[in-house]
Amino acid sequence: MFSTAKKHWVLISASAAFVFLVITPTLPFIQQVNTSLASPKDHAETNFRAPKLNVWADLTATEAEEVVKFLFENTNLNLTPSSLATSHENQILLIEVLQPNKSDALNYLVGSYTAPDRWARVAIVQSATEEALIVNYKVGPLPVKKATEILALDFCYNSGRNYVPNPLAHQAELQVWALSMIMNISDITQALLGNEVDIFDPNGLTAGGRISFMEKHIMIMWMYFALSNPTGGTSTLLPQGLYAKIGRTTSFSRTISVKLIFLADASTRNSSNWKVLQWYYNNVLYDTADDLWKAINTPGFKKAPVNSDGRWTETVDFSHGHGDRSKPPPIMVQPTGARYHVDEEEKYVSWMGFEFYMRTSSDAGVALHDIKFNGDSVIYELGLQEALAHYAGDDPMQGGLEFMDTSFYMGRLMFELVPGYDCPAYATFLSTSYHFGENTVVNNNSICIFEHTADYPIQRHSSNTRVSVSRNTYLVVRFVSTVWNYDYTFDYIFYLDGTIEVKVRASGFIFAAFWTGNEVNEDEYGFRIHDALASSMHDHVLNFKADMDVAGTENTMVRLGVESITMEYPWDDDRIKPRNTMHLVHYPVEKETGLNWTRNSGEMFIVMNQNKTNEWGEKRGYRIQPGSGIGSPTHLTILNSTALGKSALWASQDLWVLKRKDTEPRSASSLNFLDPLDPLVDFSKFVDDEDIVQDDLVVYFNLGMHHVPHSGDIPNTLMHTSSSSVMFTPFNFHDRDPSRLTSQGVQLDIKPKGAKPRYFGETYQKGVNLEKTDLEPDLTQFGGSSGN
Template sequence: MSSSSRPWVKITGFIAFILVVIAASSPFIKHVKTSFIPSHTSDANAYKAPKNNVWSDLSKWEANSVANFLLSSSGLNLTDSAKATSDDNAIKLIELLQPNKSDVLSYLDGSSGPPARWARVVVEQGATKEAHVTNYMVGPLPLDESSVVMPLEFCYSSGRNYALNPMADQAKLLSFAKSFAVGIMDILAEILSDDQHPFDMKGLGVHPRVNYIVDETLMIWMQLYRTGFNSDATSLLPQGIYIQLNASTRNPENWKVLQWYFNNKIYANETEFRVAMESPDFKKSGLNMDGHWNDIEDFDSAPPGREMPSPTMVQPNGARYRIDKEQNFVSWMGFDFYMSTSSDTGLFLHDIRFNGDSVMYEVGMQEALAHYAGDDPMQGGQEFLDSFLYMGLYMYELVPGYDCPAYATFLDTEFHFKDFPKTNKNSICIFEYTADYPLQRHTADKRVSISRNTYLVVRFVSTVWNYDYTFDYIFYLDGTIEVKVRASGFIFGAFWTGGQANEDEYGFRVHDAVSTSMHDHVINFKADLDIVGTENTMVRVGVEPLTAEYPWDDENTSPRNTMHLTKTIVEKEMGIDWPRNSGELFIVMNQNETNKWGQKRGYRVMPGTGVGTPVHLTILNSTTLGKAAEWAANDLWALKRKDTEPRSSSPLNALTPLDPIVDFGKYVDDEDIMQEDLVIWFNLGTHHIPHAGDIPNTLMHTSSSSVMFTPFNFHDRDPSIHTRQGVKMETGKKVRHFGGSYDAGVRLRKEDLEPDLSRYQVPVDAGTNHSFVDKLGGPAPWN
């Protein structure tokens, strides 16, 4: 791991937030357990999964035994994380190393026992000239004299198990920023105040964007922000001063302040900026101040109707799904699946079956990318790869009656944090819900038939500083599975100076000195489809115009203009974009399995119920992103599954984007994929062009994206006829209900309508957990 064996690489602007997390804490991985909020789930505890959950997260005992083993006998020169500094080696996290599918399948079919359990361990290595973040595998578990510690390399396309950590000690950068700010306090007082807004140093913070590492040079652009006392809206409060720092060594004494950028002009150094300030034609930029304009609550308005509570869903007779709380196994209306969690990407589902047939081996998020554009040093190179911020660890407690219905089943997530356990209570919810539109209806002569559209939702929310992402896995009665993401929160605003030739080129002015900043959200997921087995083929069914002659068509003297279907088998690995005019169907079929009518059984991959078609990244060959997210170049990918390619990305990709530890581009190597074990890597997301309606918060119904996997000739007929609830009414006959119906009134508690939230635990680190601005010291960052 010497510098001579590793090329210098360019660093993504995302490290602006990475700096907070790298040196902040040493979390061990959590594991999901079911912890029921009082709800009508009387039979849930009695249900048993058919198999043990081989994907289940490490228990407290397992994680602690691994930590103790490494600290005492691993030879890694580790320091207890509670005592470690950035100059030590310390455990960052411990989680389950997911078993290889090739080992799991034989367990599921009963031909072998469960696969061995191994732990993945991430170590921050600072006791060397260069700091690294390194992955190891430890096992098998439970630990004994035969257990080993090995570099974890097989699952990374680079062959490396480590990445350079360019800023291992954020405290040094914080300290440098504080002392530097004190030295330029007169400048800040001049440009960041006016007669109505006296200067207050305590209300400022700094957000850095790491620019690149090349030829051993680490460049950082720093922008000042107000810290948002009123509403926590720090990302809406940028100030118009940007300062460049050369931080090429681990010793702050060698750091140098370079260029300054202010009011659309670049200055070579502080001296040049001071001279410019004395010039009579020097113009100050506007001020961006906190205030009621970014409040997200209004307790005073009372338009007619607001005084009444809104309608709500209830579940009077209890849950219809069943959960094995020991194995994290869920069963509902023909669906069965297991659950696990990942510290960096949240909730995964495994071995999804419908009416006993295999549909998916695994589905889960891989990475969440937000890539910005702008003409200032911050927005112009800003991008975030959020898995490095440990989105799973920031699955905070859900709010009953708001995030999920009051009757939902709530689950806890657990992990070890700085050598003691931490629990995120009620951070996953499962509930059944009925849509505001029917699943099926038909009116005919003298009869009407209509069915309720009921579905199951598995939900979690991850808060990544300014954004809250809501993730849903949704199951429908016909066997459809939908994966959906919604976003809300404060946008990452740009400073508005005015005077540019194209003022609306990257966004729109939304307040005195705030502009929106255009960006792409591209969120990658893995769907390992097993359509009635692992041998599958993707078929593209086209809907195309046709000019053809038919023997019966004697009414025309020329061929008839019409349309027809074409079928193209995807023979090689490839990336695919959603078709123009929805002119193609993407179907994953098992060529060896047919339904009653001789049609090959399959599942269609299609855009879901989000706002528009999911997007891929607009930017071509991103300067800041490098090769860290090659999966973002297309909407979805059809690739052959391999044990050595379990993830499309790694949290460490953010550290070395030009030579990432996982280069998805290497996965696409022209292999044959007909009747192979296929993985569909698909993207959710949107081109977010914020406007005045995003102030103060982006709204979820305008910021959602989803993909559906829906049966296509998978069944002989629609299977929902067996499980849906509805009514048939015929002239002269008694009303007939299919499925259960209420034949008496129900008594509801207040908690069924408005849950008691007095026990809700507001997280102490939410919103500031990834914010370098707030980490500078909160209300008084310079003191």
């Protein structure tokens, strides 16, 4: 039966890659979810204030309520409240702040200009028309007043449109149709899967679908069947090897110019337009269910094994375990309070020379703005753009499966963090809020900020008479987005020398394939990992934007090559001339382009300001390099993906250096998944051969990995085996290492009778008294509810 667990997946399920069908009494696109949570101990100062307003901050609940009222007063929109709307009516999808142009924001931050006007981005689900669409508008200026207006939001989409077709506007009808279809083939499912699978049992059979856009206006969906596990969420480990191909033609016009929705009669969306085109079971295609049923009843028919649930899918083991498990592990404490400062109202953070603003978006989570170090500008904007997973396999599901995770609204899926586990108990926890439909969704404690000391020093050196060593402390801004089967942990990490690291780790249940025992393609796409389960190879590619402002807005990207060379030096003996050695070669990147990490790290990518030098006359810069993940970040293996179309062309190379434009604020749109062949944002149009020497540069870079799951990924993928990061490291940016003024450590002068320690930075002079909650937080109130 269709699972009723996690009902908030209903909207997200209408993706170009995947549809997870759930039967729910709520509206077909959104169910309002409020996760009001217990607040851990607050360590932030109450009197610390940001120097300016956070001009990137999302709308307040009051601002969103005013916009909702304004929209409903506009009768041309023909809106129905989300709680009452059907798939034949118009409703509000989401409301969030529209980011100001960079020039306006900088004028305010560095000058005497007033803050830029605030505008809202509004997405409307338009279903009360023959052609169902999702349409973007901008509403402003805010707060709502006589001058406030609603306009088409299209300047930020290089398609020139402010809408995408919505091929699954009638999702509720499709869900009912699919449920009926499953019930009508109960004889087949019971014959293949056994009587233990009851389609009326919420823990029984569930179904999901992979949508493919074959060409303009034509799409098909392969539906797969799996066992459901509403409490454990393990259905992606429990495919049953039965697939149905469903088809329907659409008729979306490309000539529509949507500026404002006017009153219109809803056309009938008839579920009879859908039909099962083929069935696939155990490597055999069948044209009809009758053909499959006849084959089942034919002597010699080979049934595949049933992929049964059991303890093997449980993520924890509450048995005794290893003997030393009874002892709690070491933990970090913060006895004297936080050394960072947070203005929670403005989401502004200061730590050891770093300062920056935070914002959240419904689709991409936390981004940072106006990052400075010791007063110098480094990065104007740093944030996630899109998270892609692309699979390969020898069944109809894995063979074309791909996810565009911002279509799941990753910001909205930033749930409560577990103190003492996701983040140290002493961390500062912040809430986030989003505006879906007419309601504000609050996720408390969904961001944590903490300082941490690494298990290795930032600097050390020993000599015959002296040892010096410095503790390596760093600041972390962390959030976790749970996108169905995967939990992505995102970190922005700040180091004492001015380095900034962006890191992602993944854990959760893999989207596994059914194991048929087909020896022809054995281990071609993965490995057998359970009785009737195979791993499924896939690429993770997560795209980030870094709007570089290294010592100002005029920057140049330089490829600094480390190259071999044969040279003759006058001091060399004739017997060893010429000498084989190496040298540095500077290659300024003069045009917009894409780059890949070079073999043997043979080039360094440095963004530098040609007009700003340090004390030694060297151009100030920041190097961009792979960070501390399990390997160099990857790009997509598949070129010209038939599943992705033009929706994710940023994934074809490791990083891109481009000229910044207000009309290109994002490398992707969360609505690209609905129209991959003609997406709202086509990244290929960003790279148009413009000159970029000493210009305002944006670097789009990818994190990710080629994930080939193995038996160790059962039941969960482990974070230390699935991490990826990129670092931005000062390169001649300073006159010398600035961490000397902020690191803490000891210098030991070695004497005949022992060492004489000299400490730099304060030390603990006495013991500390800790409460139990400093060591193990009270989690009994985790997930506790309160009002919006």
